[in-house]
Amino acid sequence: xxxxxxxxSRVICKSGTSVKIECRSLDFQAxxxxxxxxxxxxxxxxxxxxxxGSKATYEQGVEKDKFLINHASLTLSTLTVTSAHPEDSSxxxxxxxxxxxxxxxxxxxxxxxx
Amino acid sequence: xxxxxxLDSHVSVSEGTPVLLRCNYSSSYSPSxxxxxxHPNKGLQLLLKYTSAATLVKGINGFEAEFKKSETSFHLxxxxxxxxxxxxxxxxxxxxxxxxGTGTRLLVSP
Numbered sequence: 192x193x194x195x196x197x198x199x200s201r202v203i204c205k206s207g208t209s210v211k212i213e214c215r216s217l218d219f220q221a222x223x224x225x226x227x228x229x230x231x232x233x234x235x236x237x238x239x240x241x242x243x244g245s246k247a248t249y250e251q252g253v254e255k256d257k258f259l260i261n262h263a264s265l266t267l268s269t270l271t272v273t274s275a276h277p278e279d280s281s282x283x284x285x286x287x288x289x290x291x292x293x294x295x296x297x298x299x300x301x302x303x304x305x
Numbered sequence: 306x307x308x309x310x311x312l313d314s315h316v317s318v319s320e321g322t323p324v325l326l327r328c329n330y331s332s333s334y335s336p337s338x339x340x341x342x343x344h345p346n347k348g349l350q351l352l353l354k355y356t357s358a359a360t361l362v363k364g365i366n367g368f369e370a371e372f373k374k375s376e377t378s379f380h381l382x383x384x385x386x387x388x389x390x391x392x393x394x395x396x397x398x399x400x401x402x403x404x405x406g407t408g409t410r411l412l413v414s415p
Contacts, residue, residue: 197348225402234395235405284348286403294403296341298348 194218195287197297204275204304212270212300214285220265221287225294226258229282238283241268275304307332309398311406319414324383326409328370328396331377338379339397340370343408349395355379366390386413 194217204210214224222243227235239260240248247260257279259271272279284299312327330336340352353364360372370381379396391413396406 227405234407237402237404240402293351293354295351296349 195221195285195295195297197285197300199300200298201301202303204302206276206304207274209271209273210275210302212272212283212285212302214268214270214287214297216266216287216295219287219289221268221289222265223288224262224268225286225288226260226268226270227284227286229284229299235284238270241270243268272302275302277304280304307336307398307404309338309396309404309406311394311396311409313409314407315410315412317412317414318386320388321385324368324381324386324390324411326381326394326396326411328379328381328406329377330379330396330398332398336398338370338372339403340364340368340379340381341395341397343393343395345392352381352394386411388413388415 196215196217198213202210224241226238228238229235237250238253241260241262243262243265249255257273262268280303282299282301285297286294288294308331310329318324338355341349342352343349352368353362353370355362355372363369368381368383370379372379391411394409394411398404
């Protein structure tokens with residue numbers, strides 16, 4: 192089946208620094224990708240919709256200046272957590288729609304801000 | 306608006322006994338529904354999906370789910386639990402933009 196690769200799988204950064212997470216569709220094109228966040232023992236919440244060649248769409252309550260999304264090509268979307276703080280520590284996961292009814296997920300990135 | 310409700314935050318079973326994870330959905334139109342499994346510190350793996358072709362859907366690892374429109378339910382079942390089934394299970398609805406249930410942690414004891 193289709194594959195979505197997310198990198199890195201785990202990152203620890205210092206408070207105040209920025210972290211970039213990449214999401215690639217390896218064998219199909221994705222004009223749209225979705226970024227989710229999962230806090231410990233909670234469900235996944237949609238953060239934003241990444242659109243190739245245009246601005247991302249953010250869900251209510253998500254700071255667009257803090258979570259920068261770039262969808263520069265049909266196979267790559269990036270999420271940059273800027274000026275990270277401990278409260279940004281979470282599990283971030285991307286997905287890319289495949290066909291009309293399916294989505295493939297990346298492996299996820301566990302971010303720890305110290 | 307779409308919503309997906311998982312009725313149990315935790316389900317505990319013994320190995321070899323049946324598994325039932327409950328999910329109800331609300332939608333003004335027939336949805337696409339999915340069950341995903343997440344093992345600790347891992348990404349999400351699709352177990353099965355319903356897309357209106359058949360109400361009884363068979364997935365991987367012996368899991369299946371039945372779409373019941375009259376009950377707006379899409380419960381996940383497995384006849385016999387295995388230790389490796391212990392994980393977090395998410396009922397998910399929607400089309401490309403997915404709505405996640407709150408998850409059910411399945412615990413399997415020897």
